[in-house]
Amino acid sequence: MTDPTAAPKKLFIKTYGCQMNVYDSQRMAEAMGAEGYELTEDQSQADMVLLNTCHIREKAAEKLYSDLGRLKPLKAEKPDLKIGVAGCVAQAEGEEITRRMPLVDLVVGPQAYHRLPAMVRGEAPKIVTDFPEEDKFDHLPQRRATRRAPAAFLTVQEGCDKFCAFCVVPYTRGAEVSRPVERILREARDLVSRGVREITLLGQNVNGWHGAGEDGRDWGFGRLIRAIGEIEGLDRIRYTTSHPNDMADDLIDAHRDVPQLMPYLHLPVQSGSDRILKAMNRKHTADHYMRLIDRIRAARPDIMLTSDFIVGFPGETDQDHADTLRLVAAVSFGTAFSFKYSPRPGTPAYDRPEVDGAVADARLQELQALLSRQQKAAQEGMIGRTLGVLFEKPGRIAGQMIGKSDYLHSVFVEAPEAQVGDLVQVRIIESAPNSLHGELAA
Ligand code: SAH
Ligand code: SF4
């Protein structure tokens, strides 16, 4: 343990990739807090630098090596500086990282974070990437009783058994595991008791969550949301990321029945072509997705939908691309992420012949142009509406606050009396490229 009289050491964490990594970074910061480390935003002051990495596309993974290269002068100046690599690159590449970059002191995979303090103390191996049986979160210290930002993440499910042909997640995060109901509820209540008003439930396949409920029955994700909806003081619930094949009826019904569940759903489809969906091993068709959207909109007519797309997947033709554009036009998304296919070592699609790079670039531009027109239309559709906004921080201009609307748009509001954590009704008056402007509703 730590010497309480010693000055706290400084920990700098850089987080890449998805929200799961953001959550994990917080939990690692808390675990290292118990070891006498406090967070710093200034890398040059750090006694330890932890890079929490992403392996999803080649660019994301290569970022680690350029960042490590840039740490060389700091390590030369401070030989005691500890450099750790966590996250999905750590899991995928393991000791390859220390071979390529000897300045790295430790490598810890996403399922082994509870071993991080022992690793830092030198009481565990330098490289830990095994998938243990126990729940790592049980062995990470309880979150400290400090006040929290009004919106928080809570991981309820990890890993993926879907094996889409392009994706590294089943290999970097392992098999699907759901955390037990009572731990999730305990953590949610604890967050609320510390000022949290909005919780986003996280999982690589969050809607595939299931577990033994308090009533002894097997609960699905919709039932879990209903239970979380009963927590006094929690105003908003969100979740991400879901798979179309796990949108159970009870979850769709929860969108109708649970008022705290925000009218927003991120539901990746990847492509609008059945041929490509099959080659991707998505196990659903474009029509299945469209019918699902109809059912979700029937349950919650004002829901905003968002998605992920990959263009230039091996074998994609102009016709397949046209099918994707048609699906996008038919659904009308609030916003969406679109990526050019990146072949990932170890995945089934890795060796398949690639689409010409310039063709893929052109398709990506065309898709992004359509998606940004839809985003603009969705934002402009908010003008004149009165929405809930949860204030998260002061704006740059005095008297202004920034928060998230029910639909997850950033909203700027003149509200000199307001505090961070206030949930207020705001009338939207203007739409800017990536935010909205509103005024307090009377
Ligand atoms: N579990 C989620 C998201 C996983 S990764 C899901 O099933 O949708 C987030 C997004 O990254 C994916 O939805 C996909 O659009 C994109 N992605 C994953 N692997 C990729 C690859 N090899 N090349 C390009 N984009 C990829
Ligand atoms: Fe990757 Fe597919 Fe699993 Fe999502 S469902 S994490 S895209 S394998």
Ligand code: F3S
């Ligand atoms: Fe990246 Fe791992 Fe998340 S690969 S997207 S950090 S699950």
